[in-house]
Amino acid sequence: GAGVSQTPSNKVTEKGKYVELRCDPISGHTALYWYRQSLGQGPEFLIYFQGTGAADDSGLPNDRFFAVRPEGSVSTLKIQRTERGDSAVYLCASANGPTVEQFFGPGTRLTVL
Amino acid sequence: DAKTTQPPSMDCAEGRAANLPCNHSTISGNEYVYWYRQIHSQGPQYIIHGLKNNETNEMASLIITEDRKSSTLILPHATLRDTAVYYCIVRVLNTNAGKSTFGDGTTLTVKP
Numbered sequence: 616g617a618g619v620s621q622t623p624s625n626k627v628t629e630k631g632k633y634v635e636l637r638c639d640p641i642s643g644h645t646a647l648y649w650y651r652q653s654l655g656q657g658p659e660f661l662i663y664f665q666g667t668g669a670a671d672d673s674g675l676p677n678d679r680f681f682a683v684r685p686e687g688s689v690s691t692l693k694i695q696r697t698e699r700g701d702s703a704v705y706l707c708a709s710a711n712g713p714t715v716e717q718f719f720g721p722g723t724r725l726t727v728l
Numbered sequence: 729d730a731k732t733t734q735p736p737s738m739d740c741a742e743g744r745a746a747n748l749p750c751n752h753s754t755i756s757g758n759e760y761v762y763w764y765r766q767i768h769s770q771g772p773q774y775i776i777h778g779l780k781n782n783e784t785n786e787m788a789s790l791i792i793t794e795d796r797k798s799s800t801l802i803l804p805h806a807t808l809r810d811t812a813v814y815y816c817i818v819r820v821l822n823t824n825a826g827k828s829t830f831g832d833g834t835t836l837t838v839k840p
Contacts, residue, residue, distance in 0.1 A: 619771070648827065657815055657830030658772065671827055706771050716762075717828065719771030 617641070619720035621707050627726045628697055636692040636723045640709030647690050648717060649682055650706040658706055664690060697727045732816045737835045740810075746803040748834050750816030753797040759820050761792060762828065763801045765812040772815065772830075775801065806838045 620639045628634050640647050645666055650658035660674040664684045675681075679697075684690040694701055704724050708717040733751040740746040752761065760779050764772040776783055776790045778799075783790045789802040803810055815833040 650830075655832070657813075657832050658828075660827040660829060663827050674827070708771070716774035716777070717772075719773065721769075721771050 619707055619709050619718050621705075621720040621723050623723060624721065625724045625726075627728065629728050630697060630699060632697050632727075634694050634697055634725065636694075636705050636725070638690045638692070638707030638709075638720060640688065640690070640707070641711075641718055642688075644709035644711050644718070645687070646710040646712055646717075647684060648708040648710075649690070649692050650708065652704045652706055652722070654703075661692070694725075697725075699727050701725060702727045731829075732818060732831050734814070734816055734831060734834045736832065737837070739837050739839055740803075740806045742808060742838055742840050743805055746806040746810065746836055746838070748801040748803075748814050748816075748836065749798065750801070751798045752816070752818050755796050755818050756820070759818040761790065761796075761799050762817045762819055763788070763790065764815045764817065764828075764830075765810075766815065766833070767809075767812045775814075806836075808838050808840065810836065811838045812836060 622637045647664040649661040651661055652658045662682050663671040667684055667687045679695045681693045704722040706719055706722045708719040710717045760777050762777040763775040766772045776785055776788050778790045778792055792799045813833040813835050815830050817828045
């Protein structure tokens with residue numbers, strides 16, 4: 616079956632703009648995660664959804680970052696007033712529950728000029 | 729989640745076993761050890777996990793010391809396609825603590 620998909624694969628934007636990154640999890644997976652990965656570093660946790668609700672948003676760096684999952688499937692990560700420091704690969708993962716293996720998507724490479 | 733320590737890089741000859749160590753001396757009783765790997769430009773891929781017993785699957789074996797303060801991931805016959813960054817993670821398992829805390833991992837280079 617299809618894995619986790621993320622769109623767009625690449626996004627280039629200008630400082631101060633708003634961006635939305637989309638994640639389509641594996642069908643039926645209740646848990647969904649967003650991570651951010653800078654060059655040469657491991658993924659950094661941002662937010663975790665169990666169903667429609669954010670069970671843990673402790674990794675969101677500030678209030679410019681927001682994520683939704685209104686129907687418990689697709690999720691959108693929203694970044695307002697982008698800054699050059701937001702440039703990274705944004706990874707989404709899904710799991711069939713919070714305690715089992717996470718399946719990662721290929722990521723969206725965000726570049727803020 | 730407990731912190732893990734891994735060597736930044738390792739080399740392995742093709743066809744030989746690759747043994748990747750991980751220290752997790754502050755692991756608590758309800759934390760599992762997970763291993764993921766990330767091949768260049770792809771998302772991380774799950775390899776294996778365990779609590780205290782040694783585990784084996786089609787990809788690798790996981791050896792956890794009796795005191796659970798360290799573990800070793802073993803790739804029995806490394807191939808060039810096993811070149812990747814390998815992450816060791818410890819995770820609390822309950823319904824509200826699903827996140828994984830990744831370190832910087834070990835870059836394994838398999839050489840012909």
